[in-house]
Amino acid sequence: MTIKAQLDQLRETSFGCVLTAFGDLSSGLILRSSSETPVPREVLDALCDDATRSLAVASRHTRPDATAASVYGTSVVSFTAQRSHVFVRHDPEAGDLICAVIEKAQAIAPVLQSARETAARIAEAGS
Amino acid sequence: MTQVALSTPLSASGPARLDGLLRRFATPAGRLARRSATLPDDPRARLDALLQEIDEIMLPRRIELRIDGKTLAHLSAYSRRLASVEIVARPGSRPTGETIASDFADRLLEIAATPGTLTCRSARHQNRPRANDSTCSVGALKAALGFDVQRSEIVRLTEIMTPIAIAKLDWVGDPGQGQFSGEGAWRQMLEQHALIFLGRAGRKTFNRQAGAGRAEGIAIPLSAETIIVLARLSDRGLAAILPYEAGLKAIAFWQAAG
CATH class of the missing domain: 3.30.450 (Beta-Lactamase)
Incomplete structure (x- = not known):
């Protein structure tokens, strides 16, 4: 299954999810995306920028003792009153990134779980 | 004529503020005395207090704002709406239409940011507002101030x-x-x-x-x-x-x- 197909599946099976994307944190670029209508490059750049800054708050270098090493730093949900951005990577050191944009008031936990599974599948296929 | 001193602190909240409001609304206009208070030093708290004051005004009132005893500005308000903001040292034209909220908000911000002790004194306005005067609601002011x-x-x-x-x-x-x-x-x-x-x-x-x-x-x-x-x-x-x-x-x- 291609990365594009994985992104399509994640978006189509996640209620309220309007955009999914695969990016590279080291270069700060979104490499693939899935949405019903075309998304301007600037929006994808801003999404990757948001991911970089949000994940920086959960840097591995700052991981507190009370957190799980396999969890902390692998995912962050950035939110405003209008929408939520889910950012997931397979492990805290990985540069590959899965993004999912959820419209306001939609359940976040199921999308987060599906994004984790997508990140794991892509990492497994790449290893 | 008996004068009723209304001295509810502008920063009062809860029952004290409600008591003050009820007393004020129940007082005939002719008996409403001058109301004065010292506003907080924090600019944000000052804005909050001024908006609260405007929100409580029904009949036309003129508010004099003094900084360390010197007149800084005059506001006029009625029907819980701000009708004018005149900064004494910087008279300007009266805003109208779409810019009224942002213009009033800018002037209120300038007043709130002025260093010194800010006092507020409001009294019944002698001039009746004209029907075509532009006014601004407290809600619009709050939105313009991001408040x-x-x-x-x-x-x-x-x-x-x-x-x-x-x-x-x-x-x-x-x-x-x-x-x-x-x-x-x-x-x-x-x-x-x-x-x-x-x-x-x-x-x-x-x-x-x-x-x-x-x-x-x-x-x-x-x-x-x-x-x-x-x-x-x-x-x-x-x-x-x-x-x-x-x-x-x-x-x-x-x-x-x-």
Whole structure:
């Protein structure tokens, strides 16, 4: 299954999810995306920028003792009153990134779980 | 004529403010005496007090604002609407139409930011407003000042998360001086993450551009059972440790209720 197909599946099976994307944190670029209508490059750049800054708050270098090493730093949900951005990577050191944009008031936990599974599948296929 | 002194502090809240309001609304216009008060020093609290004053005015009133005893500005208001703002040292044309809220807001901000002791004295306005005078509602002023949104969004998020929080730190200004509640073992983590979130921890700043004075936040899963939520709006902020599922549901609930 291609990365594009994985992104399509994640978006189509996640209620309220309007955009999914695969990016590279080291270069700060979104490499693939899935949405019903075309998304301007600037929006994808801003999404990757948001991911970089949000994940920086959960840097591995700052991981507190009370957190799980396999969890902390692998995912962050950035939110405003209008929408939520889910950012997931397979492990805290990985540069590959899965993004999912959820419209306001939609359940976040199921999308987060599906994004984790997508990140794991892509990492497994790449290893 | 008997003069009724109405001296409810402008910053009063709850029953005291309600008593003052009821007494004021029940007093015949002809008996309404001059009302004076000293406003807080904090510019934001000053704006809050001025908006509260305007919101309580029904019959035309003229408000004189003095800074250290010298006249700074005059406001006129009626029907809970601001009709004019005249800064003595900088007279300007009367704003109309779409710019009225932003123009009045700019002048109120200038007044609130003036250093010194600010006193407010309001009295019945002798001149009746003309039918075609442009006026501005308190709601529009709050929106122009980013006031209502700033207060409501972050306060509402705090109110939603407080009952389910394992630990919580909320602040105005400095997280280190914020109000903490819950299990003490989490306090240090909340403070550290709040400082990183605000870009004050000497590392790469978070420095996200908030959209038009709206609240923003992040939720970081800590384990399969817990998340930490960090949110801010202007100088207000919240950091909370929450159960995983309930915390994520609380964010969606907050969005739905907005």
